[in-house]
Amino acid sequence: MRGVLKKVRAAKEAALRMGNLPTELKNDALRKAATSMVEHRGEILEANRKDVTLAERELKRGKLSRAFVNRLKLDRSKVDGIAKMVESVAELEDPVGKTLYACKLDEGLELYKVSCPIGVVGAIFEARPDVLPQISSLCLKSGNAVILKGGKEAANSNEILFRLMKDSTEDSGVPEGWIQLIGARREVMELLRLDEHVDLLVPRGGKEFIKFIQQNTRIPVLGHAEGVCHVYVDEHADLQKALSICYDAKVQYPSVCNAAEKVLVHRSIAGEFLPRLVEIYSKAGVEVRGCARTREIVKVKRATKQDWRAEYLDLVISVKIVRDVDEAIEHINEYGSKHTDAIVTEDRNTAMKFLEGVDSSSVMWNASTRFSDGYRYGLGAEVGISTGKIHARGPVGLEGLTTSKYYLIGKGHVVAPYVGPSPKPFLHELMRKTWNEVKGGTG
Amino acid sequence: MRGVLKKVRAAKEAALRMGNLPTELKNDALRKAATSMVEHRGEILEANRKDVTLAERELKRGKLSRAFVNRLKLDRSKVDGIAKMVESVAELEDPVGKTLYACKLDEGLELYKVSCPIGVVGAIFEARPDVLPQISSLCLKSGNAVILKGGKEAANSNEILFRLMKDSTEDSGVPEGWIQLIGARREVMELLRLDEHVDLLVPRGGKEFIKFIQQNTRIPVLGHAEGVCHVYVDEHADLQKALSICYDAKVQYPSVCNAAEKVLVHRSIAGEFLPRLVEIYSKAGVEVRGCARTREIVKVKRATKQDWRAEYLDLVISVKIVRDVDEAIEHINEYGSKHTDAIVTEDRNTAMKFLEGVDSSSVMWNASTRFSDGYRYGLGAEVGISTGKIHARGPVGLEGLTTSKYYLIGKGHVVAPYVGPSPKPFLHELMRKTWNEVKGGTG
Numbered sequence: 001m002r003g004v005l006k007k008v009r010a011a012k013e014a015a016l017r018m019g020n021l022p023t024e025l026k027n028d029a030l031r032k033a034a035t036s037m038v039e040h041r042g043e044i045l046e047a048n049r050k051d052v053t054l055a056e057r058e059l060k061r062g063k064l065s066r067a068f069v070n071r072l073k074l075d076r077s078k079v080d081g082i083a084k085m086v087e088s089v090a091e092l093e094d095p096v097g098k099t100l101y102a103c104k105l106d107e108g109l110e111l112y113k114v115s116c117p118i119g120v121v122g123a124i125f126e127a128r129p130d131v132l133p134q135i136s137s138l139c140l141k142s143g144n145a146v147i148l149k150g151g152k153e154a155a156n157s158n159e160i161l162f163r164l165m166k167d168s169t170e171d172s173g174v175p176e177g178w179i180q181l182i183g184a185r186r187e188v189m190e191l192l193r194l195d196e197h198v199d200l201l202v203p204r205g206g207k208e209f210i211k212f213i214q215q216n217t218r219i220p221v222l223g224h225a226e227g228v229c230h231v232y233v234d235e236h237a238d239l240q241k242a243l244s245i246c247y248d249a250k251v252q253y254p255s256v257c258n259a260a261e262k263v264l265v266h267r268s269i270a271g272e273f274l275p276r277l278v279e280i281y282s283k284a285g286v287e288v289r290g291c292a293r294t295r296e297i298v299k300v301k302r303a304t305k306q307d308w309r310a311e312y313l314d315l316v317i318s319v320k321i322v323r324d325v326d327e328a329i330e331h332i333n334e335y336g337s338k339h340t341d342a343i344v345t346e347d348r349n350t351a352m353k354f355l356e357g358v359d360s361s362s363v364m365w366n367a368s369t370r371f372s373d374g375y376r377y378g379l380g381a382e383v384g385i386s387t388g389k390i391h392a393r394g395p396v397g398l399e400g401l402t403t404s405k406y407y408l409i410g411k412g413h414v415v416a417p418y419v420g421p422s423p424k425p426f427l428h429e430l431m432r433k434t435w436n437e438v439k440g441g442t443g
Numbered sequence: 444m445r446g447v448l449k450k451v452r453a454a455k456e457a458a459l460r461m462g463n464l465p466t467e468l469k470n471d472a473l474r475k476a477a478t479s480m481v482e483h484r485g486e487i488l489e490a491n492r493k494d495v496t497l498a499e500r501e502l503k504r505g506k507l508s509r510a511f512v513n514r515l516k517l518d519r520s521k522v523d524g525i526a527k528m529v530e531s532v533a534e535l536e537d538p539v540g541k542t543l544y545a546c547k548l549d550e551g552l553e554l555y556k557v558s559c560p561i562g563v564v565g566a567i568f569e570a571r572p573d574v575l576p577q578i579s580s581l582c583l584k585s586g587n588a589v590i591l592k593g594g595k596e597a598a599n600s601n602e603i604l605f606r607l608m609k610d611s612t613e614d615s616g617v618p619e620g621w622i623q624l625i626g627a628r629r630e631v632m633e634l635l636r637l638d639e640h641v642d643l644l645v646p647r648g649g650k651e652f653i654k655f656i657q658q659n660t661r662i663p664v665l666g667h668a669e670g671v672c673h674v675y676v677d678e679h680a681d682l683q684k685a686l687s688i689c690y691d692a693k694v695q696y697p698s699v700c701n702a703a704e705k706v707l708v709h710r711s712i713a714g715e716f717l718p719r720l721v722e723i724y725s726k727a728g729v730e731v732r733g734c735a736r737t738r739e740i741v742k743v744k745r746a747t748k749q750d751w752r753a754e755y756l757d758l759v760i761s762v763k764i765v766r767d768v769d770e771a772i773e774h775i776n777e778y779g780s781k782h783t784d785a786i787v788t789e790d791r792n793t794a795m796k797f798l799e800g801v802d803s804s805s806v807m808w809n810a811s812t813r814f815s816d817g818y819r820y821g822l823g824a825e826v827g828i829s830t831g832k833i834h835a836r837g838p839v840g841l842e843g844l845t846t847s848k849y850y851l852i853g854k855g856h857v858v859a860p861y862v863g864p865s866p867k868p869f870l871h872e873l874m875r876k877t878w879n880e881v882k883g884g885t886g
Contacts, residue, residue, distance in 0.1 A: 016776060020799045103821045109810060111820055118832050119802070199832050220663065220833040241855030248857030333459060344855075352882060355850055356463045359562070367552060367853030376861070377554055377849070378546045378871035389561050389642050389846040390663040391834040403832040406820070407798055410810030412684030412787075414691030418819070428821035439795060 003182075004190040008120065008197045010177035011145035015119045017175045018143045019096065026141055027090040029172035034087040036168040037133070040160070041079045047156040048074040048129060055127075055153050064153070071128050072154055082133050082161075089137040092380040095398040096143045099434035106418075106427050108411040112435040115402045117143030119199040122191055124213065126205040127151025132161050135202065136179055138383055140169060142401035145178045147198065149188050192217035200401075202384060207311065222400060224387035226311040227257030227339040229369040232328040232354065234345035235266040239273055241366055242344040246277055248368040249342070251284045255313045257385060258340050258372040262308065263319045264328045267293070270321045274298045277319070286315045293321040308335040325350050329357040336360060338387045340372040340394075361387055361394035407435060446625075447633040451563065451640045453620035454588035458562045460618045461586040462539065470533040472615035473580055477530040479611040480576070483603070484522045490599040491517040491572060498570075498596050507596070514571050515597055525576050525604075532580040535823040538841040539586045542877035549861075549870050551854040555878040558845045560586030562642040565634055567656065569648040570594025575604050578645065579622055581826055583612060585844035588621045590641065592631050635660035643844075645827060650754065665843065667830035669754040670700030670782040672812040675771040675797065677788035678709040682716055684809055685787040689720055691811040692785070694727045698756045700828060701783050701815040705751065706762045707771045710736070713764045717741045720762070729758045736764040751778040768793050772800040779803060781830045783815040804830055804837035850878060 037044065052073050058064040101113035121144045125131040132150055139146040150158040162181040170176050182191065191198065195218040203213045207226040214221050231249055233242040249260035265273055270293070278298045281288050289303035300319070307318040308331070322328045325343070332341050342364035343354040351365045362372045372395060374382025379397030386392045392400035417424045480487065495516050501507040544556035564587045568574040575593055582589040593601040605624040613619050625634065634641065638661040646656045650669040657664050674692055676685040692703035708716055713736070721741045724731050732746035743762070750761040751774070765771045768786070775784050785807035786797040794808045805815040815838060817825025822840030829835045835843035860867045 016800070016802055019802075105814070105819065105821065109814075113837075214661070218657065220831075238855065244855060244857055248859050252857070252859050252862070348884070357459070359459055360848070362849040362851060364851040365853065367851050367856045368858050370858035371548070371552075371851055371853075371856070372849070376548065376858075376869065378548065378869065388663075393846050394556075394849045403836050405803070406805040406815070406837045408805060408807040408810050408814055410808065410814075412681065412687060413810045413814070414687055414695070415811050415813035415819075416691050416695050419695070426819065426821065441791070 002190065004187045005194065005197075007180040007182060008147060008191070008194050011120050011147055011180050012197050014175035014178040015117065015145035018145060018178060019117050021143060021174065023094040025173050026094070026143070029169040029174050030086055030090040030137055030140060032168040032172050033133070033137070033165050034083040036164045037079060037083040037086065037161070040164055041076060044079050044157065044160050044164075045074060045076070047160040048072075050156040051154050058153075068127070068153075072157075074129055074157065078130070082130050085130070086133050086137045089141050089381060092141060092398060094141065095402045097436060099436070100404055102431040102433055102435070104427050104429040104431050105408075106413070106424070109413045110409045110431065110433075110438075112407040112438065113404050114407060114435040115399075116405045118401060118403050120145045120147065120197060121401065122147045122149070122198045122201045122219065124149045124188060124201065124203045124205075125151065126209075127153040129154050129157040129161060131204060132158050133165060135383075136165050138381055138398060138401060140174065140178070142398050144401055145180075147180045147182060147191060149182045149191065152183070152185075155183065189216075192219065195219045204384065220391065222384060222386055222388070222392060222396065224257060224337070224339060224385050226337045227259070227385075227387075228262070228309065228311050228335065228337040229258060229260045229339055230262045230264055230332050230336060230341040231260050231369065232264040232322075232325070232332070232341070232343045233266060233269065233273060234325060234343060234347065234350055235268045236347035236350060237266075237269065237273075237344040238346055239269070239276070242273065243276060243280060245342065245344055245366070245368050247280055247284070249370055250281070250286055250317050251315070252368075252370055254315050256370075258369050259313070260342075260369050261310065261312055261317060263317060264322050264331060265294075265319060266325075267321050267323060270294070271297055274319065281317065284315070286317055289316065289318045291320040294319045311337070325354055329354060332358050332360070339385065340364065340369045342367060342369050361385070409438070445633065447630045448637065450623040450625060451590060451634070451637050454563050454590055454623050455640050457618035457621040458560065458588035461588060461621060462559050464586060464617065466537040468616050469537070469584055469586070472612040472617050473529055473533040473583060475611040475615050476576070476580070476608050477526040479607045480522060480526040480529065480604070483607055484519060487522050487600065487603050487607075488517060488519070490603040491515075493599040494597050501596075511570070511596075515600075517572055517600065521573070525573050528573070529576050529580045532584050532824060535584060535841060537584065538845050540879060542879070543847055545874040545876055545878070547870050547872040547874050548851075549856070549867070552856045553852045553874065553876075553881075555850040555881065556847050557850060557878045558842075559848045561844060561846050563588045563590065563640060564844065565590045565592070565641045565644045565662065567592045567631060567644065567646045567648075568594065569652075570596040572597050572600040572604060574647060575601050576608060577824075578826075579608050581824055581841060581844060583617065583621070585841050587844055588623075590623045590625060590634060592625050592634065595626070595628075598626065632659075635662065638662045647827065663834065665827060665829055665831070665835060665839065667700060667780070667782060667828050669780045670702070670828075670830075671705070671752065671754050671778065671780040672701060672703045672782055673705045673707055673775050673779060673784040674703045674812065675707040675765075675768070675775070675784070675786045676709060676712065676716060677768060677786060677790065677793055678711045679790035679793060680709075680712065680716075680787040681789055682712070682719070685716065686719060686723060688785065688787055688809070688811050690723055690727070692813055693724070693729055693760050694758070695811075695813055697758050699813075701812050702756070703785075703812050704753065704755055704760060706760060707765050707774060708737075708762060709768075710764050710766060713737070714740055717762070724760065727758070729760055732759070732761040734763040737762045754780070768797055772797060775801050775803070782828065783807065783812045785810060785812050804828070852881070
């Protein structure tokens with residue numbers, strides 16, 4: 001059997017036994033993994049040093065950026081931060097075993113829809129050593145087996161982190177083989193073909209990378225290709241709020257997917273608003289590009305057609321003057337990426353029109369697009385942000401790593417009496433009983 | 444613009460306005476469509492006669508089966524049944540606009556996760572005239588635009604049913620273009636490539652057809668390829684219940700996906716159970732195939748390796764003797780199709796082991812696999828049965844045609860104060876307020 005298939009089969013085997021792991025066993029395993037990372041901090045830093053040495057050689061050859069090497073590099077406090085993050089997943093509510101629907105179909109015939117793990121998750125990510133512990137912790141908590149593939153520049157760091165996660169969780173009773181590491185790019189191509197065995201892919205990285213994955217596999221992909229987020233400043237906007245939101249959404253952290261890339265401005269307030277906006281952006285070093293009408297009001301570079309679709313992830317923003325909220329909605333639905341878009345207005349009806357009309361995973365009224373995040377949304381941890389509409393949309397927490405299963409319990413019931421010319425009617429009474437009560441023998 | 448792309452774009456345009464349709468408007472539209480079908484019954488039957496005449500010619504040439512022609516053929520009462528089904532969708536609860544999560548992130552900063560339509564659904568189905576009204580009613584009720592492609596043998600019937608659905612619903616205020624019909628097979632291939640515009644495919648038909656769709660598109664597909672359902676008769680089974688369930692699951696309606704295709708029998712009761720099982724199956728005309736050990740007990744055909752994976756959809760069943768519940772679980776997870784599997788036993792622990800260990804969308808204890816169905820499960824109507832694990836699993840009701848969207852409402856909130864060395868903490872208080880209350884101005 002080929003290497004990847006063998007690993008995936010082992011993971012599948014483990015996955016079949018992971019749906020019923022007691023919450024406390026999973027939490028203990030996570031806490032042990034965290035402790036083990038602190039205890040083996042020296043080895044982790046040693047392995048990471050090898051990666052960094054190689055990366056700095058590439059940096060000198062101009063093949064990698066300083067920012068890349070910085071993201072790769074670990075120190076004592078970063079390792080402790082990773083351990084703390086793993087431990088924090090133990091504190092989250094168990095997403096498995098929740099009764100989503102309970103219905104008495106007839107006397108003695110009870111149906112339960114219960115959340116359960118998806119099965120085998122493939123996680124493919126860039127060269128950041130914190131991703132492996134994070135995604136594997138989330139998979140363990142949600143009862144999924146995981147196949148990990150990290151960026152090759154972090155190979156040594158990933159190897160030791162993988163080993164520590166595997167050993168401490170399997171020692172705690174998590175089925176052997178639940179976590180698997182693959183290395184070469186050739187192995188990724190093989191993984192992408194295993195749609196019979198891998199249930200979900202969670203890729204992290206740049207948009208080209210994610211598009212490549214999406215176009216080369218039949219496995220469902222959870223993720224977003226890009227975040228082209230808009231702030232629309234309405235004619236009824238409180239301009240002070242508008243300035244503060246536009247500033248925060250662009251400047252506070254420009255290289256992330258929920259940062260704003262475009263500001264749309266209602267024509268009736270453009271004359272008053274734009275000079276103030278350009279002033280605060282200029283002070284923060286933001287390059288502003290504008291449509292023809294914007295450039296009649298403020299001196300900025302010209303925005304080309306490509307600008308409306310661009311995700312800069314940098315201190316650049318494009319500004320367009322629009323006729324009204326309808327044009328703003330239309331523009332966003334045409335050029336946006338269905339990630340996160342905000343309106344600034346004091347007019348309730350206009351806000352509602354915008355919120356319901358914009359077809360994005362998160363829509364905001366008088367708040368910065370930067371709030372679009374699993375932790376800030378109260379989901380505890382974030383698997384990713386989905387701009388797809390199937391399965392999960394927007395910031396995705398542990399729930400996005402579960403699916404559901406129907407349990408039907410009868411006393412020998414057969415379908416025959418319920419069909420035909422005078423069928424026995426169903427009761428279809430919703431019940432408050434949970435599957436856990438049935439399982440525990442108290443239901 | 445090519446024909447299919449033009450239709451899909453028109454549907455997308457309509458879809459953007461369908462998320463906010465009032466429930467009553469949608470229900471009125473469905474009732475008008477139902478009335479219109481009764482009023483135009485004569486035209487429907489006339490169009491159907493053309494289809495049936497052509498099909499009977501093919502039948503004579505041996506290119507179509509009698510069963511096929513029967514499924515195609517409408518009469519007065521069948522048309523009235525279709526109209527009644529359309530009307531019944533109006534009675535179902537609106538799946539759109541439900542508040543799934545409401546959380547106060549901080550004072551004045553409120554988050555709502557709300558169910559909403561998916562967008563544009565592509566429905567590809569076989570030559571049964573009742574499918575077009577059914578799937579388009581479900582799409583309308585869930586606020587989705589729909590692209591319909593029916594079997595070519597029902598072209599005339601589909602054309603008139605499509606026209607009646609379109610005219611009566613658009614007259615009632617549903618956005619023009621929400622329903623589109625495409626014809627040629629070439630157009631289907633074009634549809635499968637439009638993953639930028641079509642959000643979900645709902646194919647109906649045989650497994651080869653569904654596999655073809657799945658392998659030729661990047662659009663997510665909701666559906667099941669096949670139903671290889673098992674009944675496991677445990678050593679602690681009540682044999683009377685077991686006989687009755689095995690009979691119902693195979694004989695009551697053998698050509699459907701939730702009919703049983705295999706019976707697994709615990710070795711310790713095989714001697715007593717199998718002769719009785721073969722007796723009732725034989726009386727019903729069921730061909731029984733058995734493993735080597737089965738054939739030591741009863742005189743039946745030999746089951747080959749292919750039999751364990753086969754979906755007969757006919758009066759054929761294969762029987763295997765297993766060592767214990769563990770072997771039954773292992774066999775089902777290896778050879779089943781993750782659709783529906785049942786255990787017959789009076790032992791609670793064995794039942795729990797089976798129910799939790801079998802990785803299928805529906806698992807049953809002392810009940811016939813034939814209950815696996817949206818209507819019987821109390822979901823009101825069934826979009827299909829999903830054996831995939833992503834988005835929806837098992838019998839899928841209207842909820843499976845929805846996704847969700849996050850609404851965040853602030854008072855000018857920005858992220859900056861919530862990050863950095865001494866960040867403002869979030870409240871993350873769950874709220875009971877719904878998005879509908881906010882919308883209505885009462886929240």
